[in-house]
Amino acid sequence: MLATLEGAVTAAVLALTAVGLSLVFGVMRVVNVAHGEFFMLGAVLAWWVAHLAGGHAAVGFGLALVVAPVLVGLIAALADVAVLKRVGYDPERTIVATIGILYIIQQVTLMTYGPDARPVEPPFNTRIPLPWFEFTDQGFALYWPWGLSTTSYKLAVIGASGVVLLTVRLLMTRTRIGLLMRATQLDRETALAFGIPVDRVYAVVFAIGAGLAALAAVLIVPISQAHYLMGGDPLLLSFIVVIIGGLGSLPGTVVAAILIRLSDGIISVFFSPTLAKILATLLVALVLVFRPQGLFGGARA
Amino acid sequence: MLELDAINAGYGRAQILRDVSLTVAPGEILCLLGRNGAGKTTTMKAIMGLLPLMSGAVRFKGEPISDLPAHRIPGLGIGYVPQGRRLFGELTVAQNLEIGLMVRRAGRDTLEDVLGLFPRLRERMQQRADTLSGGEQQMLAMARALCLEPELLLMDEPTEGLQPSMIEAIRQVVVLMRDRGTGILLVEQRVDAVLSIADRVAFIENGRNVDTLDASALRADHSLIERHLGV
Ligand SMILES: Nc1ncnc2c1ncn2[C@@H]1O[C@H](COP(=O)(O)OP(=O)(O)OP(=O)(O)O)[C@@H](O)[C@H]1O
Ligand SMILES: [Mg+2]
Numbered sequence: 001m002l003a004t005l006e007g008a009v010t011a012a013v014l015a016l017t018a019v020g021l022s023l024v025f026g027v028m029r030v031v032n033v034a035h036g037e038f039f040m041l042g043a044v045l046a047w048w049v050a051h052l053a054g055g056h057a058a059v060g061f062g063l064a065l066v067v068a069p070v071l072v073g074l075i076a077a078l079a080d081v082a083v084l085k086r087v088g089y090d091p092e093r094t095i096v097a098t099i100g101i102l103y104i105i106q107q108v109t110l111m112t113y114g115p116d117a118r119p120v121e122p123p124f125n126t127r128i129p130l131p132w133f134e135f136t137d138q139g140f141a142l143y144w145p146w147g148l149s150t151t152s153y154k155l156a157v158i159g160a161s162g163v164v165l166l167t168v169r170l171l172m173t174r175t176r177i178g179l180l181m182r183a184t185q186l187d188r189e190t191a192l193a194f195g196i197p198v199d200r201v202y203a204v205v206f207a208i209g210a211g212l213a214a215l216a217a218v219l220i221v222p223i224s225q226a227h228y229l230m231g232g233d234p235l236l237l238s239f240i241v242v243i244i245g246g247l248g249s250l251p252g253t254v255v256a257a258i259l260i261r262l263s264d265g266i267i268s269v270f271f272s273p274t275l276a277k278i279l280a281t282l283l284v285a286l287v288l289v290f291r292p293q294g295l296f297g298g299a300r301a
Numbered sequence: 302m303l304e305l306d307a308i309n310a311g312y313g314r315a316q317i318l319r320d321v322s323l324t325v326a327p328g329e330i331l332c333l334l335g336r337n338g339a340g341k342t343t344t345m346k347a348i349m350g351l352l353p354l355m356s357g358a359v360r361f362k363g364e365p366i367s368d369l370p371a372h373r374i375p376g377l378g379i380g381y382v383p384q385g386r387r388l389f390g391e392l393t394v395a396q397n398l399e400i401g402l403m404v405r406r407a408g409r410d411t412l413e414d415v416l417g418l419f420p421r422l423r424e425r426m427q428q429r430a431d432t433l434s435g436g437e438q439q440m441l442a443m444a445r446a447l448c449l450e451p452e453l454l455l456m457d458e459p460t461e462g463l464q465p466s467m468i469e470a471i472r473q474v475v476v477l478m479r480d481r482g483t484g485i486l487l488v489e490q491r492v493d494a495v496l497s498i499a500d501r502v503a504f505i506e507n508g509r510n511v512d513t514l515d516a517s518a519l520r521a522d523h524s525l526i527e528r529h530l531g532v
Contacts, residue, residue, distance in 0.1 A: 176403075179392070179396060179399065179400065180400075182389070182391065182392060183389045183392065183400055186389045186390060186391055186392070187387055187389060189351055189387075190383060190387040190389070191400075192349075192350075192351060192371040192372050193349050193351065193371070193374075193375060193381045193383065194375055194381075194400050194401060194403075194404055194445070194449075195372050195373070195374075195375040195376050195403070195404040195405075195449075196372060196400070197370075197372045198372065199370075199372075
């Protein structure tokens with residue numbers, strides 16, 4: 001039960017990160033290896049903002065929640081125009097280019113922020129006891145054991161992630177920029193022939209993708225900590241999630257994130273974390289063999 | 302209104318078009334004929350700015366447009382019906398048309414006008430474009446281009462794979478647009494399908510345009526066509 005809730009928190013954050021990666025791949029056909037570094041940058045910027053803001057924890061955190069994703073988005077847009085556009089969005093060259101961006105971001109962070117892991121205080125953090133139930137001789141009984149609890153902040157993370165994911169969905173399906181993004185994704189050349197500024201759409205998509213990773217990191221940083229090497233895991237897990245969920249499929253990505261994290265949490269508790277990682281990797285291999293378009297991806301022409 | 306001045310273009314280092322020159326006047330249908338692989342589609346893409354020119358110039362209403370970024374060209378009033386339709390398949394009919402309307406910020410009146418020309422689309426506004434029949438898809442490709450109120454219309458084999466009644470419907474729309482003063486550059490395989498409506502015919506062979514003739518001359522002397530197409 002506790003494993004499930006902890007799993008749900010990390011699943012929510014993973015879903016946000018993976019949706020960013022999936023969006024970038026879907027629209028731009030760019031495999032963004034630097035995605036994890038945008039995540040890390042979000043966490044580190046959150047620490048800076050909270051640190052500089054001072055005052056009540058909620059002020060710094062609230063500020064970080066806005067400033068970090070926006071800043072990271074701007075940096076990403078800059079990287080898109082200055083680097084990815086220059087290599088013509090060629091699939092192989094963008095992989096190499098984003099590896100380069102990865103190291104630049106990582107090393108600059110190490111030089112400025114340092115090698116320490118630093119916490120950000122959550123804006124609120126009330127302990128909420130969780131009920132547990134048991135079948136006794138008297139029948140079904142509910143009770144609140146000491147030590148079994150979550151915090152209001154963790155529940156808020158789950159809620160906030162849900163809201164953001166819903167917003168992304170509405171952005172893609174209901175708005176004009178979403179329409180331009182989907183048209184660009186479906187047929188870049190025809191999009192150009194109908195006046196869609198594909199370059200600008202790409203920059204916006206890359207910024208939104210990185211911004212989502214940064215937002216996920218701001219949400220998780222009060223629970224874990226900000227560290228310059230924290231980008232590796234989210235990158236790897238996002239790739240797993242995006243492959244299982246189907247490239248470019250938003251619902252698929254979310255379901256896959258929940259699947260991976262919940263099973264990871266439960267298997268880790270009852271067996272071992274290594275087994276969980278092995279099973280996740282095995283699942284990816286199976287999906288790649290039997291459903292290359294992902295569990296939820298439609299067949300592509 | 303459209304003028305290609307000795308353009309050379311191609312894909313990467315492979316040059317396809319060599320010194321292609323042609324003009325289209327307002328209210329005129331210029332038909333571009335040539336064998337498979339002659340460079341007809343490449344000509345269209347070069348006009349739309351989708352291919353960089355190696356040399357030469359494309360002018361529209363007297364202004365050179367070949368230096369503009371590709372996405373600025375449709376906004377000048379050039380509608381494009383690509384070969385193979387190239388609809389945004391996962392989007393609905395309404396969304397495909399909306400993308401056309403956005404190009405020059407056209408409004409409801411334009412949409413109503415276009416749907417008046419293609420009533421079958423009106424019943425299917427919420428249907429996904431890739432679930433339309435072949436004929437309906439071609440109508441949508443035409444309608445999408447008309448939504449930007451084009452002054453010049455480029456159409457690449459709009460009757461490919463269609464039955465005669467559908468070809469007739471499309472031909473009527475083309476004639477109507479011409480009568481409204483739109484310049485039309487029409488690529489076709491089947492000479493007979495267009496000879497009756499074309500004003501002039503340009504022949505292209507191996508990326509060079511060999512001749513431009515009045516359609517009336519071709520109608521009078523069919524052997525001219527056979528000579529130029531080598532069939
Ligand atoms: N993307 C591309 N890359 C390289 N070469 C291309 C590309 N597209 C077309 N070509 C080549 O350019 C030449 C002209 O092609 P184009 O599509 O313009 O012919 P077309 O006259 O439209 O023929 P069709 O009647 O079959 O449509 C062909 O030899 C073709 O192989
Ligand atoms: Mg062609």
